[in-house]
Amino acid sequence: MPAYGTLAAATFRQYSTYRVATAAGVFTNSVFGLIRVSILLAALDASGQEIGGYTALQAATYVWLGQALLAPIEAFGTRTIGERVRTGEIAVDLLRPAPLLAVHLAQKVGRAGFLLLGRGLPPLLVGVLVTGLALPESPWSYPLGILSVALAILVSFLADAIVNLSAFWLVEMRGFQTLYMVVMNLLSGFLIPITWFPSWLESLARITPFPSMVQTPIDALSGRITPAEALVGIGLQILWAGILALVAQAMVRAGTRSLEVQGG
Amino acid sequence: MVRTLYGSRIRAQLSYRASFAADAGSQALLSIIEFLELWVILGHVDTFGGLTLVQVMVVFGLASAAFAIADLAFGEIDGLSTYIRSGKLETLLVRPVPLLLQISSLDLSLRRLGRFVVGIAMYITALVLAGFDPTPATMVLAILAPVIGGGIFSALFVMAGALQFWLIDGREFANAFTYGGNYVAQNPAAVFALPMRALFTFVIPASLVAYAPTLVLLDLPGPMLVPTWAGWLGLPVALLAWMLALLLWRAGVRRYTGAGG
Numbered sequence: 001m002p003a004y005g006t007l008a009a010a011t012f013r014q015y016s017t018y019r020v021a022t023a024a025g026v027f028t029n030s031v032f033g034l035i036r037v038s039i040l041l042a043a044l045d046a047s048g049q050e051i052g053g054y055t056a057l058q059a060a061t062y063v064w065l066g067q068a069l070l071a072p073i074e075a076f077g078t079r080t081i082g083e084r085v086r087t088g089e090i091a092v093d094l095l096r097p098a099p100l101l102a103v104h105l106a107q108k109v110g111r112a113g114f115l116l117l118g119r120g121l122p123p124l125l126v127g128v129l130v131t132g133l134a135l136p137e138s139p140w141s142y143p144l145g146i147l148s149v150a151l152a153i154l155v156s157f158l159a160d161a162i163v164n165l166s167a168f169w170l171v172e173m174r175g176f177q178t179l180y181m182v183v184m185n186l187l188s189g190f191l192i193p194i195t196w197f198p199s200w201l202e203s204l205a206r207i208t209p210f211p212s213m214v215q216t217p218i219d220a221l222s223g224r225i226t227p228a229e230a231l232v233g234i235g236l237q238i239l240w241a242g243i244l245a246l247v248a249q250a251m252v253r254a255g256t257r258s259l260e261v262q263g264g
Numbered sequence: 265m266v267r268t269l270y271g272s273r274i275r276a277q278l279s280y281r282a283s284f285a286a287d288a289g290s291q292a293l294l295s296i297i298e299f300l301e302l303w304v305i306l307g308h309v310d311t312f313g314g315l316t317l318v319q320v321m322v323v324f325g326l327a328s329a330a331f332a333i334a335d336l337a338f339g340e341i342d343g344l345s346t347y348i349r350s351g352k353l354e355t356l357l358v359r360p361v362p363l364l365l366q367i368s369s370l371d372l373s374l375r376r377l378g379r380f381v382v383g384i385a386m387y388i389t390a391l392v393l394a395g396f397d398p399t400p401a402t403m404v405l406a407i408l409a410p411v412i413g414g415g416i417f418s419a420l421f422v423m424a425g426a427l428q429f430w431l432i433d434g435r436e437f438a439n440a441f442t443y444g445g446n447y448v449a450q451n452p453a454a455v456f457a458l459p460m461r462a463l464f465t466f467v468i469p470a471s472l473v474a475y476a477p478t479l480v481l482l483d484l485p486g487p488m489l490v491p492t493w494a495g496w497l498g499l500p501v502a503l504l505a506w507m508l509a510l511l512l513w514r515a516g517v518r519r520y521t522g523a524g525g
Contacts, residue, residue: 024437031440034460035447039305042455046309179290182297191301198307201300 003098004106011110016118025071026122033067033123037131040192052195058224059193061134064127065218066190069149071119072112073156073213075190077181080104081164082173088261100252101161101245112153136223144230145221151237152217155209158244159184165248168255189215209240265361269369277374284375291378295328299386302451313452319482320452321390327449327474328383330413336376337368338418341425342442345435348428354522363517364422384410394482405495406481412498413449413473419505420445420468422513429516445470454487461489469501 040059044051054062069075081104084090093100127133136142163180167173185191188210194202205211216237220230277284302324306317315323344367347353356366391406398406424438431437448456448464453471456464464470471490479486480495 018433020431020433021436024431024434028436028440028444031444032447035444035451035456038456038460039301039451042313043305043309046312051308175287175290178294182294186297186300192304196304196308198304201304 004102007103007106008110008113011107012114013110015111015114022118025119029067029070029119029123030126033063033126034130036063036067036191052193052197053224054193054195055134057132057134058222060127060131061222062193062218062224064123064131064133065222066214067123067127068120069152069214069217070190071115072149072153074115074160075156075181075185075188075214077163077177078160079164079177081161082167082177085164085167085255085259086171086173090259091261094256094259101248104161105157108153108157112157116149134222134224136221138223138227140227141220141223141230144227144234145217145223148217148220148230148234148237151234151241152213154241155237155244156184156213158241158248159209159213161248162244162251165251165255168251168259184210184213187211188213189218209244212237212240266365266369269361269365270372273369273372274374277372287375288378288381291375292382293378295332295379295382298328298450299324313454314484314487315452315454315478316394318390318394319478319484321386322394322478322482323452323474324450325383325385325387325390326409326413326478327446329380329387329410330383330473331417331446331449332376332380332383333410333414334417334421336373336380337414338421338425339373339376340370341367341421342435342439344425345428345432348432348520351522353520357517357520364513367425391481396481397483402481405477409474409477409481409498412502413477415502416469416473416498416505417442417445417449419502419509422506422509426509426512426516429519441468444468445473449473449475451475453490458489461487465489465494469505472498472501 037060040063041056044054044056044059081090084093093103096103124133136145163173163177166176170176187194187205187208189205194205194211194215197205212233216233219225220233225233302312302320303317306312306320310316312320347356356363359366387410396406420442424442427438428435445464445468448470453461453465453475461471465472472494476486476490476495477498478484478495479490479492484492486492486494
């Protein structure tokens with residue numbers, strides 16, 4: 001167990017050394033935030049009323065929280081596991097005295113810790129300065145929101161791991177990963193809140209794990225939904241985390257059996 | 265030489281037919297999903313930034329086609345910092361071929377054609393649906409606009425690449441202007457507040473790629489800072505951007521001292 005803690009701490013430190021990269025990322029996040037805020041506010045302005053239950057301030061808050069979550073949930077996907085499968089280095093990982101997914105989860109915890117602080121807080125600060133943020137009415141929204149953010153990171157880690165593990169069968173997973181990323185960006189509600197969707201698309205989104213990655217934590221943290229509704233969302237997140245963990249674990253097992261590393 | 269370089273890369277990629285088709289197909293799907301964002305918004309409002317759904321489709325299609333051209337030719341320049349860090353750049357520098365040409369042809373990804381096809385199809389269809397009534401001059405503009413837009417985005421990519429000689433770890437900084445420029449170009453510029461509109465018109469000429477030409481083609485009035493006649497500025501702006509990009513690129517290459525490999 002202490003090994004995982006060391007691993008997480010090491011990853012945190014590793015990421016915290018890339019200061020220029022972090023600053024560049026924050027800058028880009030913020031510019032995209034400004035573009036997205038402009039688009040949503042223009043839409044609200046044109047309609048002259050709330051859209052999908054969002055006022056202008058709530059829509060702006062939605063964008064800034066989304067920009068803050070972008071890095072911690074790694075919405076653009078990771079490639080580490082998939083690349084190691086493709087090159088065969090995964091064989092070494094499988095020999096280690098710790099389960100593959102647990103090792104990667106420990107690294108993810110360290111990484112997410114740094115990304116939340118380094119990449120998550122600055123866009124929120126920009127949001128406060130540029131548009132202001134809508135704050136929740138109930139004090140319960142804060143602990144529930146933080147719990148929901150943690151679960152969102154877990155759910156997206158597991159889904160990303162599943163995409164990567166597909167490399168056991170696909171070898172080159174790039175096309176699949178790009179497709180996953182685009183679908184995830186749309187159905188998670190990252191680009192536009194899913195309550196803005198036409199009802200068929202919203203229903204489609206709601207039966208996938210994607211809203212658990214972005215829509216649920218943002219709604220819980222911004223207090224747009226009541227703490228009771230947030231609890232339901234958190235329940236769903238836990239359910240999805242469980243399902244995805246089982247799938248990922250099964251894939252590791254099946255993949256390990258069918259793995260053929262060439263050369264040697 | 266240009267033909268040999270690009271020709272070999274194109275033949276190499278076409279030889280894996282299935283993989284090429286899947287890749288190009290998913291790129292096409294990608295740009296359709298990207299459009300859903302605007303489509304959802306226009307389900308709630310009649311006009312967005314003063315444009316109807318069909319008019320927005322002209323802007324989106326034109327911007328996507330233009331970006332696809334630039335991404336095809338110069339998109340991989342984004343990875344220049346890996347070449348710089350690993351010292352791979354030296355092997356390119358000793359070859360008797362201009363560096364920019366090598367990088368452009370090395371990683372030419374034909375799969376990006378998928379995105380171009382969707383963009384151009386949407387552009388043409390929407391133009392017809394929006395009642396485009398061509399005069400000889402606007403017809404020429406309609407045909408050249410994707411290429412000129414591609415030229416503007418290509419210049420942005422080259423500038424972003426050149427900046428990596430200074431930034432190295434900060435490559436993401438330039439994404440705000442290349443990919444961010446693409447995002448802005450796909451939307452009617454009228455939706456952006458004045459400072460943003462000014463930035464993405466005068467500094468990063470994103471709104472001149474698709475929005476301004478669309479105003480000319482469909483004979484629409486422009487918002488403040490982007491008058492309709494700005495639609496004719498694409499070509500001179502593209503040339504100016506390329507001049508700046510090449511100067512910056514040369515300064516970057518001169519500054520490069522090697523990774524000690």
